[in-house]
Amino acid sequence: MTKKAWGGRFQGEAIEWVDEFNASIHFDNALIEMDVAGSIAHATMLAKQAIITDEEKDEITDGLKAVLHDYKEGNLEFSVSREDIHMNIEHALIEKIGETGGKLHTARSRNDQVATDMHLYVKGRVQEIIESIELMQKTIIGLAKDNMHVIMPGYTHLQRAQPVLFSHHIMVYFWMLKRDKERFQDSLKRIDISPLGAGAISGTTFDIDREETKQLLGFSDLYQNSMDAVSDRDYIIETLSNISLVMVHLSRLSEEIIFWMTEEANFIQLSDQFTTGSSMMPQKKNPDMAELIRGKSARTTGALTSMLMLLKGLPLTYNKDMQEDKEGLFDAITTVTGSLKIMNGMLETMELNEDVLEKSVEEDFSNATELADYLVQKGVPFRNAHEVVGRVVLKCINEQKYLKDLSLEEFKTEHTAIEEDIYEVLTPKVMVDRRNSAGGTGTEAVEEQIKIAEASLMN
Ligand code: ARG
Numbered sequence: 389m390t391k392k393a394w395g396g397r398f399q400g401e402a403i404e405w406v407d408e409f410n411a412s413i414h415f416d417n418a419l420i421e422m423d424v425a426g427s428i429a430h431a432t433m434l435a436k437q438a439i440i441t442d443e444e445k446d447e448i449t450d451g452l453k454a455v456l457h458d459y460k461e462g463n464l465e466f467s468v469s470r471e472d473i474h475m476n477i478e479h480a481l482i483e484k485i486g487e488t489g490g491k492l493h494t495a496r497s498r499n500d501q502v503a504t505d506m507h508l509y510v511k512g513r514v515q516e517i518i519e520s521i522e523l524m525q526k527t528i529i530g531l532a533k534d535n536m537h538v539i540m541p542g543y544t545h546l547q548r549a550q551p552v553l554f555s556h557h558i559m560v561y562f563w564m565l566k567r568d569k570e571r572f573q574d575s576l577k578r579i580d581i582s583p584l585g586a587g588a589i590s591g592t593t594f595d596i597d598r599e600e601t602k603q604l605l606g607f608s609d610l611y612q613n614s615m616d617a618v619s620d621r622d623y624i625i626e627t628l629s630n631i632s633l634v635m636v637h638l639s640r641l642s643e644e645i646i647f648w649m650t651e652e653a654n655f656i657q658l659s660d661q662f663t664t665g666s667s668m669m670p671q672k673k674n675p676d677m678a679e680l681i682r683g684k685s686a687r688t689t690g691a692l693t694s695m696l697m698l699l700k701g702l703p704l705t706y707n708k709d710m711q712e713d714k715e716g717l718f719d720a721i722t723t724v725t726g727s728l729k730i731m732n733g734m735l736e737t738m739e740l741n742e743d744v745l746e747k748s749v750e751e752d753f754s755n756a757t758e759l760a761d762y763l764v765q766k767g768v769p770f771r772n773a774h775e776v777v778g779r780v781v782l783k784c785i786n787e788q789k790y791l792k793d794l795s796l797e798e799f800k801t802e803h804t805a806i807e808e809d810i811y812e813v814l815t816p817k818v819m820v821d822r823r824n825s826a827g828g829t830g831t832e833a834v835e836e837q838i839k840i841a842e843a844s845l846m847n
Pocket residue numbers: 412416471472498499502706708710711712
């Protein structure tokens with residue numbers, strides 16, 4: 389049986405399957421780089437404060453680098469009986485450099501150590517997520533610019549409402565992602581804080597310099613309360629919440645892509661690379677990637693819920709429950725970065741079925757508001773106009789026609805104010821382009837919108 393690092397007070401033999409349950413090494417090995425960086429900063433500070441000698445610091449630093457190197461080369465085995473990444477590394481260090489390795493943990497606890505590792509980890513991953521979001525924002529702008537001429541049905545209640553530019557529709561996701569990115573950016577000021585030096589709970593009797601380790605590790609701020617430093621997992625909840633929201637946005641877009649790709653809508657085609665076939669039905673081309681993103685959004689929301697539940701009843705300060713903060717977070721980070729990458733590829737290679745989209749807006753009643761507005765411009769009160777148009781639509785439905793198929797006489801029987809110019813007013817292109825109010829779907833307004841969007845990426 390391995391001797392425990394905390395073994396002094398214990399007499400009974402450890403049981404392997406209890407160790408197994410207690411251990412986090414299967415997943416917190418993901419923290420190895422952060423753990424080594426944190427330890428090197430800590431040793432450097434200890435030497436500067438003359439708590440250890442410079443030679444000891446050099447030995448420890450070189451030893452830690454060698455341990456990391458061994459791990460990367462596949463020459464370091466971790467053991468469950470050493471519980472977690474912190475104790476496995478400390479053990480490997482002592483194996484490598486001897487007793488001096490045992491001085492590294494002076495004025496430090498695993499409680500501030502794990503908190504430091506996690507802060508460094510989350511900070512790095514959040515920065516990567518921000519970059520992936522930006523990449524997708526650029527893809528969306530490209531898609532919007534390339535397809536400015538395409539008009540599609542806009543929906544409310546999944547019923548045809550009014551025609552819109554495809555570019556206007558897809559740009560919605562640009563703005564969602566912009567807010568997502570800003571949330572991540574804002575969260576960094578709560579993530580980028582150093583807990584190192586908090587000790588187990590109350591600080592330390594050694595004359596440490598927390599400012600020094602903060603700077604060495606590139607943190608912008610310090611926890612001002614040692615108990616808070618080892619208990620805070622807010623930033624993990626916040627990150628999971630931000631991730632969940634991106635995933636919900638990607639899930640909504642996935643749902644639209646799935647609908648657009650149905651034979652019923654047939655608005656788009658996804659490239660073969662982002663679809664799969666059926667093992668039985670040879671004709672099938674399934675939007676599996678979009679469905680998976682929609683499905684995976686459930687996982688990230690699950691991780692957020694778990695973390696909220698994990699923390700809600702925990703007294704101060706560290707409790708082992710907190711070890712459960714990692715797997716859900718790691719999984720959520722892999723999920724969101726993977727989903728952003730896949731969605732980006734899917735959008736880059738997606739093609740619009742322009743003829744289908746064009747026909748779809750010609751043959752529906754999404755120009756009914758136009759007729760009502762037309763009457764209003766001729767002096768008819770909107771409520772009356774709404775009533776008249778409702779009747780016209782009903783007549784068309786009964787006669788299996790669209791508004792554009794009615795003769796001028798037929799229009800005139802419904803309302804005398806209607807003139808020949810109504811036919812132009814009812815065309816999708818004119819309809820769309822008349823909506824140039826700021827933020828509207830008119831070509832000019834959308835061009836302006838894209839300009840503002842592009843400028844926001846420059847900041
Ligand atoms: N593996 C532990 C975790 O992830 C590290 C901290 C352990 N601290 C302790 N006092 N048992 O939370």
